[in-house]
Amino acid sequence: MDLSGLNKSQLEAVKTTEGPVMVMAGAGSGKTKVLTTRISYLIGELGVPLDNILAVTFTNKAANEMKERISKILNINAKGMWVSTFHSFSSRLLRLEIDKMPPYTKYFNIIDDDDSLKIVKEIMKEMGDLYTSPKEMRNLISKSKNFLDFKIKDIDRRTEFHKVFDLYEARLKKDNLLDFDDLIIKTIELLTKFPNVLEIYQHKFQYILVDEFQDTNELQYKLMRLLSAKHKNIFVVGDDFQSIYAFRGAKLENINKFQRDFIGTKLILLEQNYRSTKEILNLANNVIINNPNQIKKTMFSENNFGSKPKIYSAYSSYDEIMYVCDKIKELVLDGDSYSDIAIMYRANHISRGFEEQLMKYRIPYKIYGGLSFFSRAEIKDMIAYLRLLIFNDDNFSFKRVVNNPKRGIGKSILDKLELIANESNLSLYDAIPYYKGKGQGASGLVEFKTIIDSIKATIENYKLPDLIDVLLDETGYKDELYRTEDEEVAEDKLNNIKEFKSILKDTDEESLDSNVIKLQGLLGDLALRTNNDDNNDGNSVILTTYHQAKGLEFKDVFMVANEEGIFPSSNTVTDEEIEEERRICYVGITRAKKRLFLTYCNHRRIFGYDTDMSPSRFIDEMDKSLLDDNKVRKAPVVNYNKPIEKKTVVESNNNDIINVGDKVNHKSFGDGVVVAKDGMVITVAFKAEFGIKKLKADHPSIRKR
DNA sequence: AGAAGATAGCTTTTT
């Protein structure tokens, strides 16, 4: 096997196959190369069977890429290997073993955050007035599952939480559902409860590799520790500079814990950066140095010098967008292709303005992440219909589609049906024949069952993609779309469904199994799929959040919207949170190979209000000698001075008279002080990131404090 | 039941 492309440390990381190894791999230090080479080495040189290796990453894309690279190096098909995300791994294992933990069955359905929120909403709706909003509650539930030291101080809120939590868990259990967090939790539960099962997998996975180790949380760490306890051949790769998932429970302490838990851990440092120019790397080091609690480490590079990162101070977000578009055109004229270029930002909503303008400029672009294809309503509807065809007892899918298209089946009818189902221990679907009653709803139920039954009876007669067309026609879904939506929207949704059909086509051609078996396999893990799985990177500019950009690299990177309140986000306050934001900034900078552009706006529309912005503290912190300052802008660009207009103003119910000097609270901007008054128009100074605004004193969002 | 109109809530970050 050819290992000549590796440096000394990389080689050591590949060849130290026995015992615990921890690699601290800085940005651009060849981490993926080490991982794939090591796996290939295990298989190709040491003759380890494919099945005895487990590699875990954080994104499907990273997993797929690893498999592809291994396939190439060894000239084998690595598709079936245990190389996946933590969640996919858990799901795969649970499909094999969860039958041991009734009432769950291996046909469990995985629900995404949206579904989960919907369930929480349903539960809370019946509980009346509550302290916590459903969204908050959903957050708390996830936190309680991921943070071992989770606690709610306030006793009322705590009892409320436990009530909802218990109902939520019961509901999931009853319907054979697992949320994302459950995938990991149930896997640990299974392995702990059934030592013989644990034994099997400990024996099986002789070599375990964990990517992005700095982002593992306590549960994920526990899972890996359980599995590796026998062979102790565990290899973890991480970079504490790039730890950006503390909000999801990631524990940097795992790095220290690992060395304590696995005695004799070999520590390997990869400190040479092969990616970026010296100027870019200098800036990255200059940023991260402001994190006092960071373990000191300096990446070095033997790469050539390039140009200094450029910084641009824009008047408005429109101005910022135009600057970026102009620069992209220049870069392409200079010979770069669109796919060399990425626009990166802290929060997804920033992409909107860029999309519009890129389209106008005819610059091809692709949004990386954002709303997942599989979380679109029409796709979820199709999946639910398919699931119901295969699994009649899937109550969750049943509820999603029974009245979609409308069949006159409302809540009261469903409640009655549920009662019947519970009494005779049937699924909602099987309870339909026992539903006594007449009227639209009753006949709607019967009609629904007839349609599903008839499609089910002929399911093997079609190719899988054609099955979707049958569903669209027979259920009336297509007609309903055209009836209730604008034509454009309907076409759009049907296009998405068409894309979904192509996924079914792939599944169809993969095996000679029956349609039912094929669907059982496919439907299992659709919830875990994301947009970015297929990297058919054509020639497009990539728009992405910093989080999603991790692990990627681009020749030219634009970091946009570097403003206080956006980046760092206004939600981050504590020192620890700010330090995480700074690491996000580090991740952004180190994505760039050749050219880096930083921009910020002095004005931005936030929640529909024109807002004064100030540059990000991360910009302030940068040593200006490392930057090429481009902030010459002649005149403010038009398009910005649109008057603030509210469609409706409602009389506020408190008749407080608001005067200059009064404290007020605005729903979106928080507390502020009235600095001027002109009739009913007050001028309020809010927190720095929201600046000074003119508002109507009787606007419902305003309250006197 | 369903269209039209009004309003609240929203923007972290992801599997």
Next chain:
DNA sequence: GCTATCTTCT
């Protein structure tokens, strides 16, 4: 400024 959800009217 956008969108999901609630309210009101037919």
